[in-house]
Amino acid sequence: MYDVVITDYIAPPADIEEQVLGGLARLRCLQARSFRQLFGQIENAHALIVFHEISIPAEVIGVLARCRIIVRAGAGFDNIDLDAARARGIMVCNVPDYGVDEVADHAMALMLACQRGIVQTERRLRASLSPWDYRAVAPVFRLADAIMGIIGLGRIGTAMALRCKALKMNVLACDPYVRPGVDKALGVTLVGLEELLRRSDVVSLHVPLTEETRAMIDARALAQMKPTAILINTARGAVVDVEALAAALQKRRLAGAGIDVLPHEPPEAASPLVRLWQSDADPPISLVLTPHSAFYSEASLAEMRSKAAREVASALAGGPLRSRVI
Numbered sequence: 001m002y003d004v005v006i007t008d009y010i011a012p013p014a015d016i017e018e019q020v021l022g023g024l025a026r027l028r029c030l031q032a033r034s035f036r037q038l039f040g041q042i043e044n045a046h047a048l049i050v051f052h053e054i055s056i057p058a059e060v061i062g063v064l065a066r067c068r069i070i071v072r073a074g075a076g077f078d079n080i081d082l083d084a085a086r087a088r089g090i091m092v093c094n095v096p097d098y099g100v101d102e103v104a105d106h107a108m109a110l111m112l113a114c115q116r117g118i119v120q121t122e123r124r125l126r127a128s129l130s131p132w133d134y135r136a137v138a139p140v141f142r143l144a145d146a147i148m149g150i151i152g153l154g155r156i157g158t159a160m161a162l163r164c165k166a167l168k169m170n171v172l173a174c175d176p177y178v179r180p181g182v183d184k185a186l187g188v189t190l191v192g193l194e195e196l197l198r199r200s201d202v203v204s205l206h207v208p209l210t211e212e213t214r215a216m217i218d219a220r221a222l223a224q225m226k227p228t229a230i231l232i233n234t235a236r237g238a239v240v241d242v243e244a245l246a247a248a249l250q251k252r253r254l255a256g257a258g259i260d261v262l263p264h265e266p267p268e269a270a271s272p273l274v275r276l277w278q279s280d281a282d283p284p285i286s287l288v289l290t291p292h293s294a295f296y297s298e299a300s301l302a303e304m305r306s307k308a309a310r311e312v313a314s315a316l317a318g319g320p321l322r323s324r325v326i
Helices: 015-024 082-087 100-115 118-128 155-166 182-186 193-199 219-224 242-250 272-277 298-316
Strands: 002-006 025-029 047-050 069-072 091-094 147-151 170-174 202-205 230-233 256-259 287-289
Touching: 002 015, 002 298, 015 025, 015 298, 025 298, 047 298, 069 298, 082 091, 091 298, 100 118, 100 155, 100 202, 100 230, 100 256, 100 287, 147 155, 147 193, 155 170, 155 182, 170 182, 170 193, 193 219, 219 242, 242 256, 242 272, 272 287
Parallel strands: 002 025, 002 047, 047 069, 069 091, 147 170, 147 202, 202 230, 230 256, 256 287
Antiparallel strands: none
16 A cells, blocks of 8 residues: 655545545645654655645655655645656646636735725724725725736636626736737737736736746836736735835835735744734725635635545556646
């Protein structure tokens, strides 16, 4: 019987994975919060299922004596050292096609919460009940005919574009890797990054974390955005320089931000963005933070876990893989 380890996030009993793996493997849930907690427990594992709470660096991969596959239960795989895995002949897969609707819905919710001033109005009126009229939220721009700028036109970016078009927004997109004709099929306009930042009323990020995208929204990028614009990030935390974002919001050089992902999770209380979020600024700053929950619904979580487990089962049985990264 094979030994399969779920490194983090999932507490036993792992009913979904047990159902998929059946009698093929013995399943262990380590609930690690650091990769250092894995040593002494994974050396003889035949497969790892990794969520987002820990990383799998080269020093972990180096102790894997029997591992055939590492499956990232999620879309992003920047927390796994691919070069180290490749050198050891270990396959790496991900689950890129779960929770697409959930993340797009969450991005829309963050946009609407910021654009309609829902959060800052609620904060202000809870304390004072005044002014009990539109002045509590003003100014608010009209969403119909506003410009949405989507960076990354993959599965979720596409879902976001369709939702924005349904709200009568004009959609710009920036994605140098998009297939020719996708923009025409979706009815969006492809532009360069600088033009998108300059023209958009809302900018929504839907890119993986790579060396190309790391801190792509930095102080310079934020300075190119309209002072009335809103930034939404449901992609990867390190795509945004959050200290620069905090400074832009505090100085009112940006109208708002809805952020679901941060470079370090859970964040430190001393983080400038967290401190700004918790502040009692008057007027309130339009900043909404959520705890990396955009992917979540009961259905999407079950889909992610079952697809990850099926990938492990197929690899151990010598079958084909759905989403092989290396």
